[in-house]
Amino acid sequence: MAAKSNLTNMAVVLAATxxxxxxxxxxxxxxxxxxxxxxxxxxQKAAIAAVLPEGVEVSEAVPVKVGGEDSEYYIxxxxxxxxxxxxxxxxxxxxxxLTLMVGVTADGKVYNTSVLSHTETPGLGAKCTxxxxxxxxxxxxxxxxxxxxxxxxxxxxxAITASTITSRAYTxxxxxxxxxxxxxxx
Amino acid sequence: xxxxxxxxxxLVKDNPTFVLILGMCPTLATTTSAINGLSMGLAxxxxxxxxxxxxxxxxxxxxxxxxxxxxxxVIATFVTVLQLLMQAYTPGIYSALGxxxxxxxxxxxxxxxxxxxxxxHNVIDSALDGIGVGLGFVASLTVIGIVREILGSGxxxxxxxxxxxxxxxxxxxxxxxxxxxxxxxxxxxxxVKK
Numbered sequence: 001m002a003a004k005s006n007l008t009n010m011a012v013v014l015a016a017t018x019x020x021x022x023x024x025x026x027x028x029x030x031x032x033x034x035x036x037x038x039x040x041x042x043x044q045k046a047a048i049a050a051v052l053p054e055g056v057e058v059s060e061a062v063p064v065k066v067g068g069e070d071s072e073y074y075i076x077x078x079x080x081x082x083x084x085x086x087x088x089x090x091x092x093x094x095x096x097x098l099t100l101m102v103g104v105t106a107d108g109k110v111y112n113t114s115v116l117s118h119t120e121t122p123g124l125g126a127k128c129t130x131x132x133x134x135x136x137x138x139x140x141x142x143x144x145x146x147x148x149x150x151x152x153x154x155x156x157x158x159a160i161t162a163s164t165i166t167s168r169a170y171t172x173x174x175x176x177x178x179x180x181x182x183x184x185x186x
Numbered sequence: 187x188x189x190x191x192x193x194x195x196x197l198v199k200d201n202p203t204f205v206l207i208l209g210m211c212p213t214l215a216t217t218t219s220a221i222n223g224l225s226m227g228l229a230x231x232x233x234x235x236x237x238x239x240x241x242x243x244x245x246x247x248x249x250x251x252x253x254x255x256x257x258x259x260v261i262a263t264f265v266t267v268l269q270l271l272m273q274a275y276t277p278g279i280y281s282a283l284g285x286x287x288x289x290x291x292x293x294x295x296x297x298x299x300x301x302x303x304x305x306x307h308n309v310i311d312s313a314l315d316g317i318g319v320g321l322g323f324v325a326s327l328t329v330i331g332i333v334r335e336i337l338g339s340g341x342x343x344x345x346x347x348x349x350x351x352x353x354x355x356x357x358x359x360x361x362x363x364x365x366x367x368x369x370x371x372x373x374x375x376x377x378v379k380k
Contacts, residue, residue, distance in 0.1 A: 035275065043277070
């Protein structure tokens with residue numbers, strides 16, 4: 001079956017294999033690069049639209065520091081005046097990075113939140129994207145009267161059942177975004 | 187062995203999950219729901235068939251001492267192709283399976299079939315073997331996923347038949363081991379003829 005090994009044929013076969021594989025990958029990448037960029041842009045666009053009030057005009061990305069890390073935000077303007085900000089905010093969840101888009105209105109309330117990417121446990125922490133009991137509480141979360149931390153830590157955020165770490169990370173991401181917007185207003 | 191046998195042996199007699207007990211890492215980790223198990227199975231099937239075919243073609247010209255690196259490069263190429271395609275066209279499933287897509291490279295079912303079958307047989311037989319073993323993997327992962335989803339979330343393929351939560355342990359790692367163990371016992375007792 002297999003050919004007898006000598007230095008020449010080993011080098012030739014390995015080099016040829018890598019060359020062909022690299023060529024295949026290059027072709028597939030060239031074909032899929034545009035759809036991937038489009039998909040990611042759509043996810044981002046949908047997230048921004050979901051966390052800002054309806055009918056606002058969304059600006060280009062503006063760099064900002066969120067929770068000490070480099071991030072970006074988008075300004076939602078209506079009739080020329082900024083009404084809300086969409087802030088990209090990343091924290092460490094249970095399984096890895098948890099990235100949210102957080103909408104904060106100009107008067108300092110959380111308008112809505114949306115998960116951009118996460119690596120939480122399916123069926124547990126991953127519910128932060130779908131469990132209505134958890135996601136609904138962020139809509140119009142009034143930071144003036146409620147405290148941004150989970151109930152276990154003395155705050156007003158209902159955690160997801162059996163996923164306190166994810167809930168804490170989510171809450172911290174919202175808090176960092178909120179602080180970042182507060183910093184902008186100054 | 188007839189062509190038909192090549193396909194069916196992977197389903198029961200040489201079932202990769204319940205009989206050969208290969209590829210346990212993705213099996214335990216991705217079967218939290220039926221749809222995740224099914225998607226992971228199909229992703230592996232895709233890579234397995236293509237890598238089996240490619241390897242049966244290059245086996246004759248590959249020197250003995252470098253056959254493992256050559257096979258790994260071939261497998262890694264197909265996995266990366268799959269990863270790019272999924273990212274572009276099925277982003278939902280891609281994000282659900284996460285890190286387990288790139289880890290298909292080190293799934294021992296694929297290298298195992300390359301070593302045990304594809305390098306000694308022709309392209310068509312290797313493709314059929316890949317389909318058979320791949321379908322066995324799809325079926326096992328889907329069944330484990332269905333059982334874990336029913337017990338853990340009270341739903342089947344996302345269709346919920348109870349309100350509230352199921353038995354959470356079945357979504358987490360201990361449930362994966364329990365379900366896998368019991369299914370393995372049942373499978374070997376009733377389906378595998380000794």
